[in-house]
Amino acid sequence: MAQLTNCIAMMNEGIERVSQIIPQMPAVEARLCRLMLMVGSSLEEELEFKLKPHKLNHSDFLTLMILYSRPDGSSTPGELCEFATQGATNMTRITNALVKRGLITRGASAEDRRRVVIRITAAGKRFVQKMLPPMFPRVSAMFAGFSEADKRNLGRLLGKLAHNLDQLDPDTQP
Amino acid sequence: MAQLTNCIAMMNEGIERVSQIIPQMPAVEARLCRLMLMVGSSLEEELEFKLKPHKLNHSDFLTLMILYSRPDGSSTPGELCEFATQGATNMTRITNALVKRGLITRGASAEDRRRVVIRITAAGKRFVQKMLPPMFPRVSAMFAGFSEADKRNLGRLLGKLAHNLDQLDPDTQP
DNA sequence: ACATTTTACTTCATCAGTGAAATATGACTT
């Protein structure tokens, strides 16, 4: 994979030059955007890499983890779509795949028969408990050299950014 | 689109529960990872949304911007692959599309005739200069409420994270 | 009570992106 640091150095120069041609550009903010995008996709790559041996992709994993983290280990496709930010179509596919592997079950809801209840199985829980720990060292290593204040700060700033993105969303076409 | 803030709240509870079952999990770090991933993909979504009216996707845009930001407005497929973190296959496709729209040209290199020189055209530059400014308000809005120190800090922390990810990369399978 | 609308998924056709392998060409090494 390409060195992130190189790309960043290159980007910094690029932004510098562009902001000389187009001075009204919010250069600092644009740079932060690109940084977020780069680090985000690098992180995604890293995650997919760790998931590959388990034959899972990001959405599969996320779906499974949401179920795992539920007190009762269950949810519905609609809810999973919302929290995993996936389309319904995709969630059907993910669910199919996980059911086939015996990690979750799909059942009809008693109250509302339109609804489908998805539940993690005992095998699913064991699977998560086995695959998760080997990831921990790399996760920790990502934050090497971060003080407690750094981590708090990063969390706070990302939260603020998330909030602003939510406000932005009422999609007024630019 | 789903509210990021909801997803974050849900994630916080989820991590809390998981870390009770699996106490050795680096909970703070894992939470920051997920935050980064969520904000990153939301940002990506926002970007793609802004690009759609121009019939560009993220890779197309990035490729074009790299060329635009070059003093001489030119590069090679290999270099573009590196900085846009794209595979060669994809870069060929991107280049084809941009050439067809007259935004860039593909020519043979004088010194090394294996090489292909990709250059942004005058039309390409005009295109960038026209499409970029309407994005600025949204970019600025993303960082509403950020002090100068906040922006500096975010930049610093993302840079540090990027550095750690680079160190991590020597892919020792977990 | 019946018709309409809404909600919850699923199915199907399609598309963008990716990896692997094949091809072509040119440069470098000895």
Place this chain on the structure above:
DNA sequence: AAGTCATATTTCACTGATGAAGTAAAATGT
């Protein structure tokens, strides 16, 4: 000059994601 390496493109098979339409059940209006 021959062999090896580097650069770029093309082809192909595949995965993952998406949009449009379809089905079924429940909620709502009249």
